[in-house]
Amino acid sequence: MDAVSYTAQWMAAARAQESEREDPLFVDPLARDLAAPRGFELIERYVGGGVLPFISIRTRFLDDAIQEIVAGSGIQQVVLIAAGMDTRAFRLDWPDGTELYEVDHGPLITEKRRRLDALGAEPRTDRREVSADLTQEWLPSLEAAGFDRNRPTLWVAEGLTFFLTEEQAGGLLQLLASASAPGSHLAFDLLGRAMLRSPFSKRFLDHLAADGTPWVFGTDEPEEFLTANGWKTTDLREPGQPGAGEGRWPYEVQPRGRRGANRLWLIRAEVVTD
């Protein structure tokens, strides 16, 4: 498996640990088996301020966003971009007729399928695997799996934009907007810039870079970034706020605009159509 697959194992290990807490934000019974072989080792390697609680808070924020959006909008087409070891097809409730597309590169999808089959896991909705290289044209692969750009879509990109350049992240949002019927939604996360330049983050960031998966992009103006790329922000939260891990986040939530603060943005957005 390549470097990005190891970050998928890292995420799975973090979800397994969360699931085993007494007060879990979510329970992912498959995560422990999907985290092998390196996920738990990477939790130790990437130890850094707030990373583990952030992963859990983000997963729960997106769980809530997905369930509220599909229940409230009638959207029946959900796409997980760079799905990694995501198990939402197996652990969330889905309205009848929901198609859930998991897009990731082929070797990861094959390995994930092998493990899920061994566990006898049964998806709770119409789950469709899409092998694709996200650095190439990948919408044709998604459409070949049944995706219809004339129907509204919920796009989910969990922990993806950090690893892109600003141009790539903006290009991804524009690409999603271009394939979004009116009423389409996006739920994802962005990093703030301070996290990338703080000397106190350096060791953590150096480890990620040495492993071939550097964090690259962050912004302190998330709404502007979305607007510039075809999306309107409908919900923006930071960890520690209500609906975003209030009570679990071990840091103070800094007022918006306070100089130098570390930001992690949890976002829901709606496509702008003209």
Add this chain to the structure above:
Amino acid sequence: MSSAGIDKVRDWILGRHPERTELAADVDLIESRLVDSLAFVELVYTIEDAAGVEIDFDAIDIEDFQTLATIEKAFFA
């Protein structure tokens, strides 16, 4: 005044770590993970409040924040 200032910084760090009752001036705050990357901004705000200065986040020298002694030297001397 300077010793009162560094005491505020020490109290803030100890307040985050109830298992500790004291903190020597030469303990490495980063290596010991007493201050992590997300708590770092709160440390900076605490120093600013105690020292009555504004710290430029774009020109931070991590050496100044390594221990209570270096913080005292850089901001309370």
